[in-house]
Amino acid sequence: MCELLGMSANVPTDICFSFTGLVQRGGHTGPHTDGWGITFYEGKGCRSFKDPAPSAESEIAKMVLGYPIKSCAVISHIRQANRGSVCLENTHPFTRELWGQNWTYAHNGQLRGYKKLTAGFYRPVGETDSEIAFCWILEQLRQRYPRKPGRMTSVFSFIASLADELRQMGVFNMLLSNGDYVMAYCSNHLHWITRRAPFGQARLQDADMTVDFQTQTTPNDVVTVVATQPLTSNEDWQKMVPGEFALFRFGQLCLNRVSR
């Protein structure tokens, strides 16, 4: 199993606090020692930092923690390898272009029979089931929508139906973003929390660190964090159920479907 972390916010927000908690699970409080990665959107562009080394010991993770990058959409992943060796090309998140947008994806879980997911235009660079599933999703999207569609919520509902198919093949927890939207799809473990005024204090589960969000925010800020397991010990996280998907835009929940 791996751990996922995502953020959606209405103002550029740094993810240092949550990321501090997550990286502890990459070798200290958790067994996910097979690399990590994080992608930040800035406008239509995005930047990724990745390392096949354990996050708790990674020099690049220290750099990311020491230089707060503010973003409205972030996707991060720490890896415990099951399919594919430990190397850079197998490290999440994966980013590909579709309709002139950068799409970023991270997966937690394991799929059986994934080799039957045929590659079309998008070919995997690495060897993971995760990247093959991502290529397959993008391929289905292109076939269904050759041009960029107008209603993006319909697109994400369609992606959820694709995720339903993938969930039949094993465990498929997913975070996906095109920069504007952050989608969370739950197969077994995924939690989220939306923080807004009045802001309070939060205490990390995995490190001795407390933050008072009131000192770091304005009253209009809305920030949602999605994670495999709650990252704080004193807040109420929403637990997602198998087959549920949640879609966030600029911090707000804008679509939520519980499995039928």
Next chain:
Amino acid sequence: MCELLGMSANVPTDICFSFTGLVQRGGHTGPHTDGWGITFYEGKGCRSFKDPAPSAESEIAKMVLGYPIKSCAVISHIRQANRGSVCLENTHPFTRELWGQNWTYAHNGQLRGYKKLTAGFYRPVGETDSEIAFCWILEQLRQRYPRKPGRMTSVFSFIASLADELRQMGVFNMLLSNGDYVMAYCSNHLHWITRRAPFGQARLQDADMTVDFQTQTTPNDVVTVVATQPLTSNEDWQKMVPGEFALFRFGQLCLNRVSR
């Protein structure tokens, strides 16, 4: 104009010395203050660091200089914007997948009439003539070679013929890599040097820094550096002529064509 920097090596080599010289040109010794980027290959994977901020003042550039990443293929670029605003999505290098490989590209120059370069499968994310030209090159490659071809030198010769077409539209200096090969195409300014045993000392043109490569190398190392202008003041760089292309693999020149 922008500045390009590329490296091809037969053993993983850090590019700190050359990059130190290049970043000075982003705000100190040169006018290229509109962002910079660098992409390192590691196996089939690659990692990019980019910043729309001037390289001479960039926190991320300091991080890259402080943490030597070793690679056999590197492409870097510092930007002086002509087409497209200063933002992350307009910052080179650009990386896209083709045939299950990461292809990385950086361009120096300016093209006229580039909007007639039709986008097919690959769509630009930003607004630069450079990214549109890259998408067009990849599109032509896919049409000519739907599957990954066996003889990569033929592929690069075909790319050179595409670059010839682009050069008719303005100035088109380019670096391109798929991780194994590094290709340099010259429109007006591009220089390269291959360093091998016996190694000597090199002195940077743009900063007070000298390196003794003999202390950092083994006798079998072969390292080629390509740059818009020579980065050192005491070595003989090969000046490329307009329309020339040079192809390097693991540090060695493997194909060279002077314009017909």
